[in-house]
Amino acid sequence: MAQMKINGQSVAFEPGQSVLQAAQANGIKIPTLCYLAEATPTGVCRMCVVEVVGADRLLPSCDTPAGEGMEVITDSPRVTEARKAILEMLLASGEHNCLLCEANGECKLQALAYEYGLEAPATLPAKAEFPLDDDYPVITRDFSKCILCGRCVQACNEVQVNLAIPAPWGPRQDQEPDKGWFPLVDYENCTHCGQCVQACPVGALTEKKAKGKGRSWETKKVRTTCPYCGVGCQLWLHVKDNQIIKVTAVEDAQPNRGRLCVKGRFGYDFIHSPERLTTPLIKENGEFREASWDEALDLVAERFMEIKKEHGPDSIAGVSCARSTNEDSYNMQKLFRAVIGTNNIDHCART
Amino acid sequence: MTNSFADFDKAKMFFIIGSNMTEAHPVAATFVKNAVNNGAKMILVDPRRTALAEFATMHLPLKVGSDIALLNGLMHVLIKEDLYDKEYVKSCTVGFEELKAAVENYPPERAEEISGIPAETIVEVARLMAANKPAMLMYTLGITEHTCGVNNVMSCANFQMLLGNVGFECGGVNPLRGQNNVQGACDMGALPNVYPGYQKVTDPDAKAKFEKAWGVELDDKLGMMMPAMFDGLGDGKVKGMYIFGENVANTEPDITHVEHCMEHAEFIVCNDIFHTETTRFADVVLPATAWSEDDGTFTNSERRVNRVRKAVEAPGDAKPNWWIFKEIAKRMGQEWESNSGQEIWDNEVSMLAPSMTGIKFSRIEGDGLQWPVPDLDHLGTPFLHKDGCFTCGLGNFKPAEWTPPAEVPDEEYPLVLSTGRRLYHYHTRTQTGRSGGLNELLGEETADISLADAKKLGIANGERVRLSSRRGSIELTAKVTPEVQEGMVWMAFHFREACANWLTNGVYDPVSQTAEYKACAVKLEKL
Numbered sequence: 064m065a066q067m068k069i070n071g072q073s074v075a076f077e078p079g080q081s082v083l084q085a086a087q088a089n090g091i092k093i094p095t096l097c098y099l100a101e102a103t104p105t106g107v108c109r110m111c112v113v114e115v116v117g118a119d120r121l122l123p124s125c126d127t128p129a130g131e132g133m134e135v136i137t138d139s140p141r142v143t144e145a146r147k148a149i150l151e152m153l154l155a156s157g158e159h160n161c162l163l164c165e166a167n168g169e170c171k172l173q174a175l176a177y178e179y180g181l182e183a184p185a186t187l188p189a190k191a192e193f194p195l196d197d198d199y200p201v202i203t204r205d206f207s208k209c210i211l212c213g214r215c216v217q218a219c220n221e222v223q224v225n226l227a228i229p230a231p232w233g234p235r236q237d238q239e240p241d242k243g244w245f246p247l248v249d250y251e252n253c254t255h256c257g258q259c260v261q262a263c264p265v266g267a268l269t270e271k272k273a274k275g276k277g278r279s280w281e282t283k284k285v286r287t288t289c290p291y292c293g294v295g296c297q298l299w300l301h302v303k304d305n306q307i308i309k310v311t312a313v314e315d316a317q318p319n320r321g322r323l324c325v326k327g328r329f330g331y332d333f334i335h336s337p338e339r340l341t342t343p344l345i346k347e348n349g350e351f352r353e354a355s356w357d358e359a360l361d362l363v364a365e366r367f368m369e370i371k372k373e374h375g376p377d378s379i380a381g382v383s384c385a386r387s388t389n390e391d392s393y394n395m396q397k398l399f400r401a402v403i404g405t406n407n408i409d410h411c412a413r414t
Numbered sequence: 415m416t417n418s419f420a421d422f423d424k425a426k427m428f429f430i431i432g433s434n435m436t437e438a439h440p441v442a443a444t445f446v447k448n449a450v451n452n453g454a455k456m457i458l459v460d461p462r463r464t465a466l467a468e469f470a471t472m473h474l475p476l477k478v479g480s481d482i483a484l485l486n487g488l489m490h491v492l493i494k495e496d497l498y499d500k501e502y503v504k505s506c507t508v509g510f511e512e513l514k515a516a517v518e519n520y521p522p523e524r525a526e527e528i529s530g531i532p533a534e535t536i537v538e539v540a541r542l543m544a545a546n547k548p549a550m551l552m553y554t555l556g557i558t559e560h561t562c563g564v565n566n567v568m569s570c571a572n573f574q575m576l577l578g579n580v581g582f583e584c585g586g587v588n589p590l591r592g593q594n595n596v597q598g599a600c601d602m603g604a605l606p607n608v609y610p611g612y613q614k615v616t617d618p619d620a621k622a623k624f625e626k627a628w629g630v631e632l633d634d635k636l637g638m639m640m641p642a643m644f645d646g647l648g649d650g651k652v653k654g655m656y657i658f659g660e661n662v663a664n665t666e667p668d669i670t671h672v673e674h675c676m677e678h679a680e681f682i683v684c685n686d687i688f689h690t691e692t693t694r695f696a697d698v699v700l701p702a703t704a705w706s707e708d709d710g711t712f713t714n715s716e717r718r719v720n721r722v723r724k725a726v727e728a729p730g731d732a733k734p735n736w737w738i739f740k741e742i743a744k745r746m747g748q749e750w751e752s753n754s755g756q757e758i759w760d761n762e763v764s765m766l767a768p769s770m771t772g773i774k775f776s777r778i779e780g781d782g783l784q785w786p787v788p789d790l791d792h793l794g795t796p797f798l799h800k801d802g803c804f805t806c807g808l809g810n811f812k813p814a815e816w817t818p819p820a821e822v823p824d825e826e827y828p829l830v831l832s833t834g835r836r837l838y839h840y841h842t843r844t845q846t847g848r849s850g851g852l853n854e855l856l857g858e859e860t861a862d863i864s865l866a867d868a869k870k871l872g873i874a875n876g877e878r879v880r881l882s883s884r885r886g887s888i889e890l891t892a893k894v895t896p897e898v899q900e901g902m903v904w905m906a907f908h909f910r911e912a913c914a915n916w917l918t919n920g921v922y923d924p925v926s927q928t929a930e931y932k933a934c935a936v937k938l939e940k941l
């Protein structure tokens with residue numbers, strides 16, 4: 064392994080790693096905003112700048128290769144001043160009012176402003192100066208809070224590869240000086256997967272259905288597995304007052320490594336539908352009526368025993384469920400084999 | 415899958431057949447696209463020009479139901495040009511001579527005649543596959559949902575074994591399972607021929623083992639598969655049916671037939687979370703807890719047993735399904751001990767299924783484990799048949815002859831209907847139809863047709879059409895799209911009124927009893 068020095072400490076790194084990756088691998092923290100682990104580093108926000116001995120300028124650690132014998136300082140006064148200047152500029156760049164922001168408590172800009180002891184700018188730009196894209200059902204794009212870090216662009220183009228947020232991107236004066244540049248979406252390609260929302264470090268991109276439902280410190284996070292296709296993505300359910308209010312991907316988890324699709328991220332609230340069945344039902348004269356569990360279960364057992372007695376166990380058949388848990392399927396096949404006495408148990412694997 | 419999702423973005427070569435991954439397994443598709451962006455090659459075989467075609471090195475728009483002819487044609491070239499992996503075939507497989515004899519009859523010219531893929535393309539693809547190893551083969555229901563589904567699967571396996579691609583990281587034969595826990599339901603023995611862990615009901619030792627574990631006598635006859643169950647209701651052989659969480663009235667082929675059968679049942683019980691088109695036929699409906707209202711496990715396509723956790727309380731009096739089955743067992747005279755998902759898994763499943771012995775709830779708090787996990791120290795199996803050492807000994811070539819779909823277009827029904835899933839909904843919309851926003855993203859079904867057929871029939875994009883087969887007729891909106899080839903109609907089964915299964919053909923693979931959802935004959939009329 065190659066060696067370099069970070070803050071006077073000798074650390075080993077793998078050739079090909081950036082200074083940021085080398086630091087992270089050795090437990091040394093460097094703040095980032097635009098850096099997205101699964102995409103090409105862009106160095107655009109410059110929050111991760113460090114001093115490299117021998118270099119005149121501060122260098123973005125995400126985009127600077129680690130080198131044998133390199134000496135890096137991650138937290139000098141010069142670095143701190145530069146980061147503060149960047150944060151001041153970002154805070155003044157949009158309508159960063161934490162009070163009513165959905166990202167309050169989960170915002171990287173807010174966390175860094177707090178950590179570096181910044182004061183809020185005296186005036187914030189008016190919201191009307193920025194585009195608001197709120198026409199589609201699951202994602203709200205409020206560019207008054209956008210810090211132009213480009214993580215959404217990379218999440219869309221490099222991670223999900225949906226190519227729905229057109230590059231090039233970068234400092235807005237390089238694009239259309241009059242209007243400014245914003246990462247607007249090409250809805251021809253957008254699959255509403257919300258990877259851009261997951262990547263957004265601030266409150267510019269948010270889950271529309273979660274709006275006003277609860278803030279991060281009020282919710283409990285429960286890890287689970289997605290109920291849709293056979294990939295088995297790992298999800299965080301954000302729960303408040305017995306309601307799932309939001310779903311995000313578990314970063315660094317197999318098999319999905321922080322990715323989700325539109326159903327996994329937004330197809331959760333069916334469980335709270337008022338149409339849920341909440342009591343056993345027995346059909347009488349063609350109509351369902353409510354029944355107690357005892358009555359319904361007694362009836363099922365009684366009818367199955369009658370049919371078994373009269374026509375034999377093979378006159379009863381069971382269709383199990385490919386949506387429910389292993390434990391449910393196990394008990395159903397056990398009911399058929401061990402209790403009813405037939406192997407007439409199947410499920411939709413074949414159809 | 416023999417292999418893992420973690421292989422996808424590291425792979426250098428893909429052969430994807432009958433899988434519209436960007437819509438049916440979207441996250442899996444992102445890793446394939448990442449690999450392509452890193453230089454991997456991809457052969458995409460699909461009658462439709464699906465979204466992955468943009469990323470494919472070559473897209474082969476074969477005719478619906480011609481997979482075996484194409485695969486045999488590719489194998490013909492591999493053998494004829496001496497491009498197959500002779501060392502692997504010799505040391506890891508049996509049955510090569512039979513395969514060679516069978517594919518001898520599929521020169522590229524004949525494969526072209528059947529599949530519509532030019533002979534020179536077939537030669538080019540065979541050479542490309544031989545030059546880029548290992549390759550991952552992925553397939554989905556485009557392979558299995560045919561009357562020749564089993565032979566399609568065998569042909570995929572033959573192809574990968576001939577190339578020497580089974581038993582390596584970034585190789586293998588990888589069926590992407592359609593539902594979240596279809597793998598698990600199979601693993602748990604919700605099948606008429608096997609106990610949990612694929613132990614055969616006809617094997618006296620397995621029977622004895624489960625008789626001892628459950629304290630009862632068991633039956634060693636194979637049970638009925640689903641199509642026979644429904645036919646059995648129709649002809650009186652089956653009197654009672656238990657339907658757990660399946661909306662069979664919309665998902666089975668030929669809805670009219672399935673509903674007719676269910677009307678004849680003496681007694682039907684349904685466990686479900688909502689009323690569905692199927693619960694209408696029930697005598698008793700039992701309200702179950704849903705996903706996130708109970709603790710348990712799902713097993714994904716790569717054999718990974720993952721935790722599912724309770725996050726909220728179930729509404730009203732809804733109860734866990736395992737509890738419902740346990741309570742019925744009690745009322746039929748059997749007391750079962752296990753009283754939670756964890757107790758069922760730890761004390762029964764992992765004790766009875768040898769491939770899952772090493773999986774306990776305490777070991778799958780994080781990323782889960784991929785079976786086989788033979789003991790408590792084992793870290794799981796990311797890919798099967800390591801180095802071509804097959805679980806069953808030697809890999810067995812099972813050559814297959816091409817057979818056409820049971821129903822092919824004719825003068826009266828001149829188009830072929832193929833069916834599948836769309837991105838924004840899942841199956842019969844029991845869940846996605848009640849999740850805010852998804853109906854707005856896709857609010858109705860369409861009949862997807864080619865530009866050529868649209869022109870021929872004078873149908874413009876967005877116009878209403880009637881689509882009919884010998885089994886039924888539906889009215890819906892036409893979507894004219896370059897995705898679909900001439901002579902073909904494509905649609906999904908998410909919406910009741912315009913459900914593809916009013917039209918699909920209730921004919922089945924003779925072995926697997928999988929229905930031919932991918933091919934039937936239809937006619938299209940402008941309204």
